[in-house]
Amino acid sequence: MRSDFLSLRQVDKRFPVEDGELHVLDDISLNIRQGEFISIVGGSGCGKSTLLRLLVGLEQASGGSLQLDGAPIEGTDPERGIVFQDHRLYPWLTVEDNVLLALLNSPLSKAERLQRVHEHLRLVGLEAFARAWPAQLSGGMSQRVAIARGLVNRPKILLLDEPFGALDALTRAQLQEELARIWLAEGITTVLVTHDVDEAVFLGDRVVVMQPRPGKIGRIVEVDLPHPRHRDHPRLHELRSDILRDFARH
Numbered sequence: 001m002r003s004d005f006l007s008l009r010q011v012d013k014r015f016p017v018e019d020g021e022l023h024v025l026d027d028i029s030l031n032i033r034q035g036e037f038i039s040i041v042g043g044s045g046c047g048k049s050t051l052l053r054l055l056v057g058l059e060q061a062s063g064g065s066l067q068l069d070g071a072p073i074e075g076t077d078p079e080r081g082i083v084f085q086d087h088r089l090y091p092w093l094t095v096e097d098n099v100l101l102a103l104l105n106s107p108l109s110k111a112e113r114l115q116r117v118h119e120h121l122r123l124v125g126l127e128a129f130a131r132a133w134p135a136q137l138s139g140g141m142s143q144r145v146a147i148a149r150g151l152v153n154r155p156k157i158l159l160l161d162e163p164f165g166a167l168d169a170l171t172r173a174q175l176q177e178e179l180a181r182i183w184l185a186e187g188i189t190t191v192l193v194t195h196d197v198d199e200a201v202f203l204g205d206r207v208v209v210m211q212p213r214p215g216k217i218g219r220i221v222e223v224d225l226p227h228p229r230h231r232d233h234p235r236l237h238e239l240r241s242d243i244l245r246d247f248a249r250h
């Protein structure tokens with residue numbers, strides 16, 4: 001198993017703005033192991049989403065390098081699956097077709113594609129809803145479809161930007177458990193951006209704590225607990241309080 005499966009070296013990001021440039025990310029270096037679950041937390045505006053957009057390939061770094069499995073990250077690619085806060089399902093397509101769309105450029109036959117879609121709908125517990133319309137789904141169900149769509153290409157990594165941010169607390173907790181189960185079953189390298197420190201420590205093998213202006217890695221916290229985890233484990237509470245103390249300092 002490679003310890004630098006996903007590798008960020010001295011990544012820097014600046015945006016041109018009216019009166020010069022905005023320095024958003026400064027000297028971000030991080031090696032992520034194959035199969036690892038990394039959570040990224042930090043206050044609003046510290047560059048978490050920008051970092052994820054660089055990993056997706058929607059933005060280009062101003063300096064430094066990002067590599068996945070030995071190859072530079074350039075542009076979007078099905079080898080990187082994405083789930084955003086807003087599920088972005090097409091309302092005029094059924095659940096099945098929404099997931100199928102992600103396989104548009106796949107070399108698989110139609111029958112193989114459908115089989116793959118159903119396999120992933122089963123994985124997220126929604127096989128019975130294959131023919132449903134997005135409007136018939138709850139927020140949590142829509143987000144499950146988005147996870148199925150993110151995984152259907154069997155990507156090398158799964159990138160999640162506040163995937164449960166718009167859900168109520170109970171649904172959010174359920175989806176976190178689902179994600180933990182799916183991650184364990186699939187063994188997929190995962191990067192999660194979240195505001196929620198509880199979520200970050202519950203799911204992550206490591207939690208990257210970012211600091212603002214410009215966004216930097218403040219520290220990296222190892223969550224030294226095996227999976228599956230119990231959310232009430234005292235160690236998780238301890239780590240959470242420790243990280244929140246960091247937030248209070250910035």
Ligand SMILES: Nc1ncnc2c1ncn2[C@@H]1O[C@H](COP(=O)(O)OP(=O)(O)OP(=O)(O)O)[C@@H](O)[C@H]1O
Nearest residue numbers: 015016022024042043044045046047048049050051
């Ligand atoms: N395309 C852009 N052009 C100019 N500035 C940008 C652009 N994208 C992001 N920014 C700025 O970069 C900074 C970091 O934004 P980013 O969304 O990455 O932070 P974040 O940590 O994800 O915040 P939040 O938690 O509120 O979503 C912000 O000041 C934002 O205004």
